[in-house]
Amino acid sequence: MPTWPSEHCASKALYDRALRVLPGGITRIQPWQDPFPVYASHGEGAYVVDVDGTRRVDFLNNFASLIHGHAPRLVVEAVQNRVARGTAFTLPTREEVDLAEAISSRAERLEQLRFSNSGSEAVMCAIKAARALTGRPAIVKCEGAYHGSYDFAEVSLDSTPSDWGAVPASIGYSKGVPRGVLADVIVVPFNDPAAAERIIHAERERIAAILIDASPSYIGLIAISPEFAATARRLADEIGALLILDEVISFRVHHGGAQTLLGIRPDLTVLGKIIGGGFPVGAVAGPAEYMKVFDHRKGKPLLPWSGTFTANPVTMTAGKVTLDLLDAEAIARINELGTRLRRDIAKVFEEYAWPGQVTGFASMFRFLGHRRPVTDYRSCYHDKTESLRVEGLQAALLREGFHISAKGMGFLSTAMGESEIDALVQATARVVSRAASPSPPDATTRRPNS
Ligand SMILES: Cc1ncc(COP(=O)(O)O)c(C=O)c1O
Structure with missing residues (x-):
């Protein structure tokens, strides 16, 4: 039976149909x-099985949202039970109270919540x-940090050496972003407290919020430095702005999220992501003194x-069961698997x-x-050859039976054990040993985020 990427496989037939009704043939x-x-x-x-029956280890997990992998039994049972009794009401339900x-x-700073349907909406x-x-118009964000699809949050997401400027310039992500949006987004370099302080103080009267992510995906998923996090907190207090922490991905790192860790x-x-247990979700959370902004009473x-x-x-049901299953022990186990994976892959790259x-x-x-030390967006930035190198590795790993993202990202789930980690390490060794000499494969499409 033909398998991907054969011209005769089932994925190709679907893609041909999709090209007629979806721009570019896809939605994401x-x-x-x-x-x-x-x-x-x-x-x-x-594991994820494709329409031709090929089974691969899934390190994408719907871009970090499936913390227990695919179709965990207890989540599926709870959702089936809920669906049979109605899926959506104009009235509030017990389930929203339970998940909140x-x-x-x-975590102490998650006192109250307002739900939405995506992380982008929540940002x-x-x-x-x-x-x-x-009562102020502007926000501060870090150069290269991804916060979903909102004009303001997308500013300087994919700046390049040709446009990023000495002090980070505010660059629109899509064509047609109004100038007013750019004027109201002040961009600072990640993990550079001195630069952030200078830039933020110069605009202090206009700033409503400082928006940070504790481990931005476009900046290598590295952890924020304690100095930068502390400076952001102090500056927000000094200028009377709010500190917004985007934990759409990073909530997975600890029982109380990155903020606790x-x-x-x-x-x-x-x-967002894991709190929906595999269903669309987002939420804003905070102490009641700020969350009163939503209060209609x-x-x-x-x-x-x-x-x-x-x-x-x-x-709400899927999210609650998912979080109940995600105790401190489960998180510690996948964090250790992450350490094992990074350690062993580093050895392979070295060897x-x-x-x-x-x-x-x-x-x-x-x-x-590349091998440059990564502290911010610019040190993480990939030129064409470096991007193709990672895309080549990703494409080869796909053929070996592993899904990672085109930018080389992966997210573990509790459904994984040492065998899946070790299998990825061995496959990576096979790929890079073969690639020790030849030029990188051709892959030319520029990719936005999820
Ligand atoms: C840090 C961060 N914030 C916000 C979002 C947007 O979430 P969503 O895709 O649910 O709109 C993402 C999505 O990947 C993200 O990684």
Whole structure:
């Protein structure tokens, strides 16, 4: 039977149909694969099976959202039970209270929550909340940090040496971003407290929020430095702005999220991915003194926010069961697997003199196509050859039976054990030993994020 990437495989037939009805043949650009995408059929724990029946280890886990892998039994049973009793109501449900309590109990600064349907919406909502609370228009974000699809949050996401400027310039991500958006986003270099202090103080009157991520994916998934996190906190206090911590990915690193592990004290936290247990979700969380911005009880709130499917009981059920299963022990186990993976892959790169490195933190990793020490977006930045090097490795690993992202990222799930980690290490050794001499394979599509 033909398998991907044969011209006669089932993925190709689907792609041909898709080209007629979906621009570029796909909905998410991130999983684009030359010559055409692999179409998923179903998932089983750590594995995903494509429409031709090929089974691969899934280190993508729907871009870090499936913390227990595919179709975990207890989540599936709870969701099936919930679906049979109705999937969405205009009325509130017990499930939204249950999930809010479960998240709130995990960290002191997650006292109250407002749910949304995606991390992008939640980032947008947190920024709007900060503007509403402070009466100021501008936000600060880090160069190269991904915070989802909102014009303001996307500024300087993919700056290049030709446009990034000496002090980070505010660059629109898509064509047509209004100049006003760029004027209201102040960009600072990640992990550079002195530069952040200078830039932020110069604009202090206009700033509503400082938005940070404790381990930005475009910056190698490295951990934020304690000095930078402390400086962001102090500056927010000094200028009367809010500190927003985007934990859409990093919440997985500790029972109480990166804020607990790294001792960060955010005013607002943005959540998503794993808290939805495999269903669309986002949330803004924070102490009641800030979350009152959503409170309608004295008339129109400062920030009215809701949506047709927000806090739907299916997502809430899946999220609650998922978090109940994600105790400190489960997190410690996948964090240790992450350490094992990064250690062993580093040895492989060393042994075969592959000109790259593996970075990451806790249960996350990223293969980089260069060996420069990474502290910020510019030191992580890949030129064309370096990007192709990583894309070549990813494409080869796909053929070996492993899904990682085109930018070399991977996220572990509790469905994985040492055998899946060791299998990836061995496959990587096979690939880089073969690639020790030849030129990188051709892969030319520029990829946005998930
Ligand atoms: C750090 C971060 N923030 C926000 C988002 C946006 O979340 P969503 O894709 O659910 O809109 C993402 C998505 O990958 C993310 O990684």
